[in-house]
Amino acid sequence: MQQLFNYFIKNKTFVLFSLLFTIAITLTVKSHEFHRTKLFNSSNYVVGSVYELSNSISQYFHLAEENKLLLEENSKLKSKLFNQPKYSPVDSILEEPYNLNPAVVYNNSYSLTDNYITLNKGLRDGFKEDYGVITSKGIVGIIDKISSKYCRVLSILNSNSNINVKLKKTNHFGTLSWDSKSAGIVQLNDIQDLVKLTVGDSIITSGFSSIFPANIPVGTINSYRLNDTKDLYIIDVKLFNDMTSLKHVYIIKNTDLNELENLNQSDE
Amino acid sequence: MNNIVFVNIMRFFGLLLLQVLICSNINLMGYINPNIYLLFILLYPASNNRLLFIFCSFLIGVIIDAFLDSGGTHAAASVLIAYIRPLFLKFSFRAAYDYQSIKFSNTNFAQRYIYFLSLILIHHFVLFSLIVFDQNKMLLIIKQTFYSSGFTFLLCLLIYSLFSRKEA
Numbered sequence: 001m002q003q004l005f006n007y008f009i010k011n012k013t014f015v016l017f018s019l020l021f022t023i024a025i026t027l028t029v030k031s032h033e034f035h036r037t038k039l040f041n042s043s044n045y046v047v048g049s050v051y052e053l054s055n056s057i058s059q060y061f062h063l064a065e066e067n068k069l070l071l072e073e074n075s076k077l078k079s080k081l082f083n084q085p086k087y088s089p090v091d092s093i094l095e096e097p098y099n100l101n102p103a104v105v106y107n108n109s110y111s112l113t114d115n116y117i118t119l120n121k122g123l124r125d126g127f128k129e130d131y132g133v134i135t136s137k138g139i140v141g142i143i144d145k146i147s148s149k150y151c152r153v154l155s156i157l158n159s160n161s162n163i164n165v166k167l168k169k170t171n172h173f174g175t176l177s178w179d180s181k182s183a184g185i186v187q188l189n190d191i192q193d194l195v196k197l198t199v200g201d202s203i204i205t206s207g208f209s210s211i212f213p214a215n216i217p218v219g220t221i222n223s224y225r226l227n228d229t230k231d232l233y234i235i236d237v238k239l240f241n242d243m244t245s246l247k248h249v250y251i252i253k254n255t256d257l258n259e260l261e262n263l264n265q266s267d268e
Numbered sequence: 269m270n271n272i273v274f275v276n277i278m279r280f281f282g283l284l285l286l287q288v289l290i291c292s293n294i295n296l297m298g299y300i301n302p303n304i305y306l307l308f309i310l311l312y313p314a315s316n317n318r319l320l321f322i323f324c325s326f327l328i329g330v331i332i333d334a335f336l337d338s339g340g341t342h343a344a345a346s347v348l349i350a351y352i353r354p355l356f357l358k359f360s361f362r363a364a365y366d367y368q369s370i371k372f373s374n375t376n377f378a379q380r381y382i383y384f385l386s387l388i389l390i391h392h393f394v395l396f397s398l399i400v401f402d403q404n405k406m407l408l409i410i411k412q413t414f415y416s417s418g419f420t421f422l423l424c425l426l427i428y429s430l431f432s433r434k435e436a
Contacts, residue, residue, distance in 0.1 A: 013318045017351040020326040024344035027330075028398050031339025047334050054289050109292075109336065111299035113400055116337040152337065183298065244295075 031114075043118065048150035051106035051118055059104075062247050069248070073136040098213045099253040101125070103133070105246045106150070110157050113180040117141060117153040121251060124148050132211040132252040138218050138240040139163065140249055142211055156186055157243055164209055165218050168202040170195060176203075176218065176237070183243050185222060188235040195233070197224050203237050210260045212252065272313060283308050284328060288335040291423075299412065302420040303342075305332060306391060307427060309350055310384060311372060314357055325350035341398040349391045356386055372432075385421055392417045 008015055107118040121127050123146055133140040133153050141161065145152040154161055157178050165188060166173035174190040188203060201221045207214025222238040254260075287305040294301050309325050329343030336342070360383035361375055372380065392413045400409050 013322065013351070016319050016322055017347060020322065020347045021344055021351075024326065024329065024340035024347055025398075027333065027340025028344060028401070029339075031337075044334055050285075050288070050335070107335075111295045111301065112336075112338070114337070 043122070043145040043147045043150045043152040045147060045149065048106070048118065048147065051150075052120065055104065055106045055120075059247070062245075065245070066247050069136065076136075097254055097256040099255060100134075100250040101127075101253060103249050103251050105249060108155075108243075108246050110155070110183040110243050114159055115155040115157040116144075117155050117246065117249075119143075119151050119153060119249065119251070120149070122147050122149040122151050127151060127251055127253065130211060131254070133249050134212070134216055134252060135241055135246065135249050137242075139205060139212060139216055140241065140243070140246065143251070155243065156239075157183055163212070164206045165203050166206040167191070167195070167197075168204050173206045173208070174235075184239055185236050186219070186239060188237050189227075189232065191233040191235060193226060193231055193233060197221060197233065197235065199223065203235075210254050210257055213254075276308075276312065279308050279311070280324065280328060284331060287332060292336055296419065297415075300415045300419050302416065302423045303392070303395070304420060304423050304427060306346075306349075306388060306420060307424050309346060309353070310387060310424065311428070318354075322347060322350045338399060341395055344398055345391045345394040348394055349387050352390070353387065356383055359383075360386075372428075381425075384424055385417075388421050388424070389413065389417050392420070 101121070103119040103121045105117055106120055109115045109117070117133075117140065119133070127143065127146060129143055129146055131143045133143065139156060141153040141155040141158070142163070143151045144154040156163060156176065157180075159178060159180055161176070161178060163176040164173060165176045172191055172195050174188050176186055176188050178186045191197075199221050203218040203220065205212040205214060205216040205218060217240050219237040219239040219241075222236040224233050224235040226232070227234050283305045287303065291302050291304050305328055308328055312321055312324070325346040326343055329346035330340065332338075332342045333340055360379045393409070396409045396412045396416070400412075
């Protein structure tokens, strides 16, 4: 026993090094597994407040651009409003299950292989994990970590991101993922080679999950090729969103989420 | 003595904030970001308590990981170069290291360049290997290591020559 202690004291530098290195590697491995990291991420209170401070300064530089975007969206909504049919029946079935809530982007990464976005909304604003995040142009990602004041969004530019989408024209659906190469292009997999594709076709969300409602725009087909086994397409999708300049986003709250979750749990 | 402690504490927080608020958002050519917080590890006094030094390197790495949501990649790379630093000090500043009297401002350019560049390259290689975490993407790892190291090296030298007069 004495010898063991002596050994540790003699090599204390190496022992400390191996200990810290192991901790760091463990953190790395855990972060590569989905939904695991608990302590060190940007929904953390201290990290969030630093980003909040930095954002309060940098937001002024983007005001003109943001105003333009809001104006565009306003005009779109106004035109929809003016063209609405005059009478709509009052019925609880027709109540919309999705609420949109505005949020501000505090930190956005898009150049790494696994990208995350930090927003200024948290548990105390009534949000939870697995809520979807979109902009007026298209989808952004899904909330994966949340603290009381901040939340972290798993961006669609993340190798762990899998979102169900479909072709607008033919309704064939597949999974949207990212090969971590370009911030403007994501990949749509699992589309059968029987489907006829045209460059420029629109891709929209399928609405199969409770996270995103159907028909949110995603992007257009940029190019496509067959996969290694020659039976499925890999489609490069050009995003409508510019993921490199996100400032204001919307969090989608699904009011039926509890009911849906209960329904799915009762199966098990 | 107190002055050195103070300078290093300021360097720790100064470089940390500079890194997470500015340098990690540069995205030159889409993905190249300099990791200037390495200056803290590179310029830490050579005659030191190694345990404290390794722990500080871990700390700065882990805090940067928290900001960048990168798991423990920066922490691992930082701890590694903190541990192997004496080897490179010996290799780069042979005579001065033997007498335990290294002052970075007294060393000549070539020695300093070799010392900076070798540690920065190792750090970035470990960092990107862990970030990409896929041995099939070796080319991507090497490419990113190469570009980011160059950028980091350049910025480190610039910052170092800007502030070096005050120390010594």
